[in-house]
Amino acid sequence: MSQLRLYRHPLSGNAHRVELFLSILGLEAELIDVDLLHGEQKQATFLAKNIFGQVPVLEDGDLTIADSHAILVYLANQYDHAHTWLPIEPAGAAEVQRFLAVSAGPVAYGPATARLINLFDLPLDKTRPIDVAHQLLSTLEKHLRQRDWLAAEYPTIADIANYSYIALAPEGGVSLEDYPHIQAWLRRIESLPGFAPMQHSAIGLAA
Structure with a gap:
C-alpha cells in the first residue's frame, strides 16, 4: 500500500470527513497540519497541491487528490473493494x-x-x-x-x-x-x- 498523507486543519469539517472515512476504512495516514490562519494554504508549495488553496489534500504515493468529496470518491473506489460506500450501479x-x-x-x-x-x-x-x-x-x-x-x-x-x-x-x-x-x-x-x-x-x- 502506498504512503497516505493528509494535509488538513484539525478544526476543518472538510478535512474531518476525510479523516473519518480513512479511520472507518482502517487506513493509516500521516496527518500534516496546514497553518490556515497564517495563509500557508495560499503559498506556492501548497498551491502546487491544490490550485484553490484549500484543505484537505490527500497524497497516495505519487498521486495527489484535492477536495474532500473527490477524496471520498477516490478512497471508496480504491480501497472499498465491496463497493458499499460508493455503489457502482x-x-x-x-x-x-x-x-x-x-x-x-x-x-x-x-x-x-x-x-x-x-x-x-x-x-x-x-x-x-x-x-x-x-x-x-x-x-x-x-x-x-x-x-x-x-x-x-x-x-x-x-x-x-x-x-x-x-x-x-x-x-x-x-x-x-x-x-x-x-x-x-x-x-x-x-x-x-x-x-x-x-x-x-x-x-x-x-x-
Whole structure:
C-alpha cells in the first residue's frame, strides 16, 4: 500500500470527513497540519497541491487528490473493494452524488458558514446561514423518518460527507434539539466501527 498523507486543519469539517472515512476504512495516514490562519494554504508549495488553496489534500504515493468529496470518491473506489460506500450501479451512485451536492451546497452555506462566523467572531450577518441550516435540517429530518441512512439502506460516503458540519451545527448557533431523526442518524454514524470524532473548539478555523 502506498504512503497516505493528509494535509488538513484539525478544526476543518472538510478535512474531518476525510479523516473519518480513512479511520472507518482502517487506513493509516500521516496527518500534516496546514497553518490556515497564517495563509500557508495560499503559498506556492501548497498551491502546487491544490490550485484553490484549500484543505484537505490527500497524497497516495505519487498521486495527489484535492477536495474532500473527490477524496471520498477516490478512497471508496480504491480501497472499498465491496463497493458499499460508493455503489457502482448507476442509480445508487447517482443517489450518493445527490447528497454530495447537498454537502457542497446547503451544508456549506448553512451550518458550516454559521460555525465559521462564530469561530472567528466575524462581523457578518449570521441570519441567512442559520436560516439555510434550518431549512436543510427540516428537509433531512423528514427524509430520515423512514430510513436510517441518507442515500441507501446502508451507510455510504453520502453520510460521511454530511456528518461533520451537521454534527458541529450547534457551534454555529444552530440547535439540533428539534431534529430527533437527525440526532439518531448522527448516533448511528458515531457507532460505526472505526469512527473518529472531530476536535471541538471555540477558537479555530473551519475550512
